[in-house]
Amino acid sequence: MWSYYPDLLARPVPRYTSYPTAAEFTDRVGEAYLGHALDAVQPGQPVSLYVHIPFCEEICWYCGCNTGRSNKAQRLTSYLDALHAEIRTVAQRLGGRARVERIAFGGGSPNAIPPLEFARLVDEMMLAFNCGAPVLSVEIDPRGFDQRWAMTLGVSGTKRASLGVQTFDPAIQAAIGRVQPRDLVVSAVDRLRSNGVRSINFDLMYGLPGQDRALLEQTLDEAIAMRPDRIALFGYAHVPHMLPRQKRIDATHLPDQAERFAMAALGHDQLVAAGYVPVGFDHFALPHDDLAKAQLQGTLRRNFQGFTEDRADVLIGIGATAIGQFPHLIVQNDKNSGRYRMRAGAGRLTGERGILRDADDQRRGAIIEDLLCGRAANVGTDLHRTDLRAGLAPFLERGLATLEGNSLRITEQGRPYGRAVAVLFDRHRALSQQRFSSAI
Numbered sequence: 337m338w339s340y341y342p343d344l345l346a347r348p349v350p351r352y353t354s355y356p357t358a359a360e361f362t363d364r365v366g367e368a369y370l371g372h373a374l375d376a377v378q379p380g381q382p383v384s385l386y387v388h389i390p391f392c393e394e395i396c397w398y399c400g401c402n403t404g405r406s407n408k409a410q411r412l413t414s415y416l417d418a419l420h421a422e423i424r425t426v427a428q429r430l431g432g433r434a435r436v437e438r439i440a441f442g443g444g445s446p447n448a449i450p451p452l453e454f455a456r457l458v459d460e461m462m463l464a465f466n467c468g469a470p471v472l473s474v475e476i477d478p479r480g481f482d483q484r485w486a487m488t489l490g491v492s493g494t495k496r497a498s499l500g501v502q503t504f505d506p507a508i509q510a511a512i513g514r515v516q517p518r519d520l521v522v523s524a525v526d527r528l529r530s531n532g533v534r535s536i537n538f539d540l541m542y543g544l545p546g547q548d549r550a551l552l553e554q555t556l557d558e559a560i561a562m563r564p565d566r567i568a569l570f571g572y573a574h575v576p577h578m579l580p581r582q583k584r585i586d587a588t589h590l591p592d593q594a595e596r597f598a599m600a601a602l603g604h605d606q607l608v609a610a611g612y613v614p615v616g617f618d619h620f621a622l623p624h625d626d627l628a629k630a631q632l633q634g635t636l637r638r639n640f641q642g643f644t645e646d647r648a649d650v651l652i653g654i655g656a657t658a659i660g661q662f663p664h665l666i667v668q669n670d671k672n673s674g675r676y677r678m679r680a681g682a683g684r685l686t687g688e689r690g691i692l693r694d695a696d697d698q699r700r701g702a703i704i705e706d707l708l709c710g711r712a713a714n715v716g717t718d719l720h721r722t723d724l725r726a727g728l729a730p731f732l733e734r735g736l737a738t739l740e741g742n743s744l745r746i747t748e749q750g751r752p753y754g755r756a757v758a759v760l761f762d763r764h765r766a767l768s769q770q771r772f773s774s775a776i
């Protein structure tokens with residue numbers, strides 16, 4: 337059982353899906369930098385692609401994604417045309433050098449577009465890029481996931497799917513604007529499995545309005561009964577000043593930080609008892625799954641999609657707001673859907689904001705990734721800093737981290753404190769006033 341130390345969780349911290357974080361992006365780094373980074377991809381270099389579909393049938397009140405209603409056919413069609421154009425532009429720039437090993441569709445809800453359009457996108461990418469048999473993955477909203485969609489995934493060879501579930505409790509579903517009867521999730525899982533999808537993830541949440549430990553336990557029991565290969569258990573971050581749609585959520589019914597910590601601890605213990613391997617600070621996977629293997633073998637990575645077994649150093653984002661990651665560069669495509677469509681349609685790359693990662697950023701990024709992925713991080717270069725030693729001391733004293741020589745590691749007890757340790761290596765946090773959410 338984890339111990340609760342509120343003083344160590346008081347500071348809001350980034351989720352570190354990249355370092356530097358998106359809060360450090362500037363508009364000085366954009367299209368031209370992306371072009372140079374694509375030009376520098378070496379022949380045969382493994383590359384992953386992420387395709388963003390910013391549409392959903394219904395918008396959930398808690399959602400932090402860039403997405404909008406899919407009810408306007410013209411908007412959807414012109415976005416898809418832009419995506420096809422961008423795929424051709426990026427592929428041309430790569431000139432067949434990159435070896436595409438993974439293609440992930442996220443959003444939004446990729447199944448907010450017609451299944452035929454998904455198949456067309458997959459076909460376009462298979463033809464445009466140098467693909468062998470890439471691992472295809474897709475995020476799914478169970479509410480719009482019918483048999484036609486499941487069969488399309490089967491025919492395309494999609495092997496991984498992630499379902500937005502959040503909670504099975506009907507009252508909490510109503511309180512967060514996502515009403516989704518359990519049977520929908522059951523039938524989505526059945527359809528995915530019978531069409532060859534072999535790794536299914538559930539996204540679940542704790543810290544929701546009106547949720548207590550007993551209700552979370554019930555949701556976890558129901559999830560475990562369906563045996564998803566992976567479960568991501570996220571803490572709900574209530575930040576209506578940044579996400580106005582969250583204003584519809586009644587904040588008076590949100591659990592406090594002590595209860596949130598207790599929920600995260602309960603989730604961890606319940607999932608571990610059910611045979612799941614804890615991965616990073618908020619993912620769990622059954623031992624046969626590649627994510628669990630990556631955690632156990634020390635090869636886990638962290639990128640914009642969260643914890644991943646993907647080892648490629650280059651991730652190319654396609655679609656509005658999609659983020660690309662290169663060792664020396666992070667770049668985000670235009671967030672403005674109209675501008676994105678115009679640029680992509682004109683055959684231009686759409687990178688609009690980002691940051692160059694200098695050698696120090698890359699070193700610090702490696703430390704943060706190692707810590708969050710459960711590996712020993714070499715922190716020798718930083719140990720002379722008195723502020724760092726002072727910052728680390730309470731974590732070391734309480735057994736939440738160990739320091740042997742230059743090797744710093746988060747312990748099993750320290751799992752919920754990983755981000756609070758990682759932030760000590762973030763040189764930008766001292767400079768930025770950007771607000772983040774609690775580490776738990």
Ligand code: SF4
Nearest residue numbers: 392395396399401444
């Ligand atoms: S379905 Fe997913 S992406 Fe769409 S609004 Fe709900 S949480 Fe956001």
